[in-house]
Amino acid sequence: MHATPIRPRKRSRALAAAATALALFSGSIALAPAANAAPPETGTITLDAPSSVEAGQTLEVVAEAPAATDLYAYSLTVDFDPTVVEFDTAATSHPTDGFDSVSEAAGSVEFTHTRLGTSPGLEGETTLVTFTFTALAGGTVEFSLSEATFVSSTDETLELTAAVTASTEVTADVDPTPTPTSSATTDPTADPTSTDEATSTDDETATGDLASTGSDASVWTIVAAFAAALAAFGVVLVLRRRAVNR
Missing domain, CATH: 1.20.5 (Single alpha-helices involved in coiled-coils or other helix-helix interfaces)
Structure with a gap:
């Protein structure tokens, strides 16, 4: 697991489009007076994944913000190896007064969350999203939080400056090698009556x-x-x- 600091930047196009769509959907997004405008805070973003799983099992990859302040919306993109794991779901544990969106592509998944209406921004230690994957085959898969943008209730933004990664070792099932058993061997060319003949001759x-x-x-x-x-x-x-x- 690695953690990377983030720095303020302008709103991304993806989040601007999402905010516009949500404004039409919910009627309006209440923002604080411009005089109090400030970018959100998150603390050092972390990405956690299990160290190892077996092929066929599910695993969770969790992105967290340890110290959120006025976190009204955010978008996260996680990259992975689709030959080792398969994306299943993505969800948050926030209150119901919010909206989630998931966009999947080959080897990556983007998760977007925003509060609605007059809902306050998220505060304190916050689980941003939990991604669920299914392990497909043996190998090491690196999950990389390659992009992240955070938006405050005053429409100020904060953006990730470097990728945050976590790795999982997937072990494939190996069929046990059967233990050879000793058995009497016979010569396929031998005459099965030879023993009887020898016995008869001896008699x-x-x-x-x-x-x-x-x-x-x-x-x-x-x-x-x-x-x-x-x-x-x-x-x-x-x-x-x-x-x-x-």
Whole structure:
């Protein structure tokens, strides 16, 4: 936020036209005697905006005069980046005995306020206008109060000499990056039956080995039985020979 002093100048054409139109609309604008003519006072004008918002949210930009004296009418122009924010509305909190006008162009908005009839000028700390915007996209937007003219009830004017600015950072929504999850991978070229075949082959090998082992055991059993038979036959022969010899 920056604040810039202002200095007296002649009435601007915009405010002169607005005053003329309002005079026709309301009948007349009561002014103080010319002998008491004096420019209005405002103090150091300020422009306030939030430091940051998210895209899609609304934000308010407020222009204030901290020490107004006989402030009967004024016109303010605020410039902004239309690719980052979009203008919505502009309003004051002054009593109802006044008239507001808003004029919008690409990247700028002009707000004009004037009192009506015999209404007194604004006094003291005054909120001049509250602009409402909608944040569109990420980026930094600078709001610049580039022009301002203030008019007293005696038709004297005060004009801004340098721009007053405020900045807002707009953050865009970022989709969270999905966390990769681990999963078993398979070879798309692999034969899905290979595992079954390998298992079947292993089973067959194991069965063959067992069958072979069983076959070998049968052979040895027969050999052992034959040897036992021979041994028994030899024993029989020996016993018979002994019997004869007796």
